[in-house]
Amino acid sequence: MNDPTREAMLTDAPSPARQRRTYSIGELAKLFEVTPRTIRFYEQEGLLEPERRGQTRIYHDKDRVRLKLTLRGKRLGFSLAEIREVIELYDAMPDGNARQLQRLLEILAEKRANMERQLEDIRLMQRELDDVEIRCQEALDNLRRQPSR
Known part of the structure; x- marks a missing residue:
């Protein structure tokens, strides 16, 4: 199974040419099919760190990668705290990648x-529903067999 974080880090690592690429909030929103409000929320949560020029946010490739990782993490059911932890581990140290991957595992x-x-809870609920359904069907069948008064 591929590790989405490792894959993203390897395939999305900014090359020198890409490091200069910048994005507006609208461009990132369109690229990832999210709203600008979502991007601002992730920024507020410390997952993105755009450059500021007055009121304008300038997102760099690092932000694009972080947004991609955040959205993947959310799809996998990660909490924002878990996503932040994995991203911070990567940023914190030169060996962050190994520590990040270990924590991700x-x-x-x-x-x-x-x-x-x-899944086990769902299976149990299904068995209980099956049992109730069988008892209801048996009771209904018994009522139908009784002569009408």
Whole structure:
């Protein structure tokens, strides 16, 4: 299975030419099919750090990669705190990539365990629904067999 964070880091690492590429909030919103409000929210949460020129936000390739990782993390069920932690680990140290990947594996294992518990809960609920449905159908069949008064 591919690691989306590692893949993004490897395939989206800014080249010297791309480091100069900047984006407006509208361009990023269109690129990722989100609203500018979503981008401002992620900025407020510390996941994006655009350059400011007066009231204008200037997003660099680093912000584009962070937004991509954030949106992938959300799709995988990561909390914003978990996403922030993984991104900060990567930014913090030269060996951040190894630590980031280790932490990402831990989070994925937690998510998988939670999903397994949820699946078992769903299976139990399905069995209970099946049982109630069978009893209701039997009661209805018994009522139908009784002569009308």
